[in-house]
Amino acid sequence: MAVDPAPPLATIAAALRRERDRAGISLTELARRAGIAKSTLSQLESGVGNPSVETLWALGVALGVPFSRLVEPPTAAVRVVRAGEGPRIRSEHADFSATLLAAGAPHARRDVYVMELEPGAVRVAEPHTPRSVEHVVVATGRMRLGPESDLVELGPGDYATFPGDTPHRYEALVPGTFAVLVMEHP
């Protein structure tokens, strides 16, 4: 696994400005809440300077975002991995294989669910936390799911991932459908 060789100078600048106007507050206000000088913040958002951990941490708290969102670069609809596809890791001992479906976004919080549905009823989900991501692996049955605009159909072993912060749905196509759902929020 390669580790980011890229210096995060510009990333931080971008992240700060992005997160700040997402919060809809002024530079002055943010500096005040974080307890740092606005001059410092100004320079940071300009991409000059190399903040101390303490400073950046204070900003993370004031913005209400996990520290790491400020330093890691952002990420990018429905991605599907069909059963048997995807990069496989085979054991030396036969009869075992594992497929990496989604590498952990370093600081996401992931809740693991088992989901059971019957055909007919449609589970419509309101969009939740911004930048949350859903992962689904169908265990048995068939289901149609995804963002309203991009529904996909999955069978046993199929995997799909899509943003959770847009309207989306789950719908079983055959009786006794069950799936594993991982909800990932930043």
Added chain:
Amino acid sequence: MAVDPAPPLATIAAALRRERDRAGISLTELARRAGIAKSTLSQLESGVGNPSVETLWALGVALGVPFSRLVEPPTAAVRVVRAGEGPRIRSEHADFSATLLAAGAPHARRDVYVMELEPGAVRVAEPHTPRSVEHVVVATGRMRLGPESDLVELGPGDYATFPGDTPHRYEALVPGTFAVLVMEHP
């Protein structure tokens, strides 16, 4: 969702020392690889000082660990949730239910796998990263798994979680067994 109010001064010190001797290199060597003065590193590991992001980043790269492992605090036998057990969230619309199996440890990295096994062969796993945790939901078939000392048997829909940093194993009991595996490392 509460955001870490804790200043990460001591955490960084601990993380640095931990990760360094995990890598099995000397302070001097690490400082050299990271391109920083060893005096600086010495002080950081002593818990004095408040490193700049650039400095800490360089250390992360040199250690081969994601940046955030250095700043976020760390986390902590076999827990089983049988199919149909566990806290259930029912939809207003019937025919949908979800069970929370494991709330996300705030800053864990979780990789999602699909695992297929056939009976006979046993998948023995060397212990990996300290404090890593494994989660398994059996989709079809039956399997026996867990730390060598605490094996449990799971059927479809059953869930188990256990530490990944001790020797453990996976073994299919019937043909065509497949499961979803979530590997969580801090």
Added chain:
DNA sequence: AGCACGCGTTCGTCAAACCGAACAAACCGA
């Protein structure tokens, strides 16, 4: 128009992060 307020940037000062060198202690082979 005139003034007051909030915005973000720029400038000079100070503390501190970072550096390089010098240091004692532990270790190892001759």
Added chain:
DNA sequence: TCGGTTTGTTCGGTTTGACGAACGCGTGCT
């Protein structure tokens, strides 16, 4: 036992991040 190496810590000097004040600009109120 004694040099040579490597360990990690400590000590001045330099660089630079953070601060507060002053600045220019735009807005809105009287």
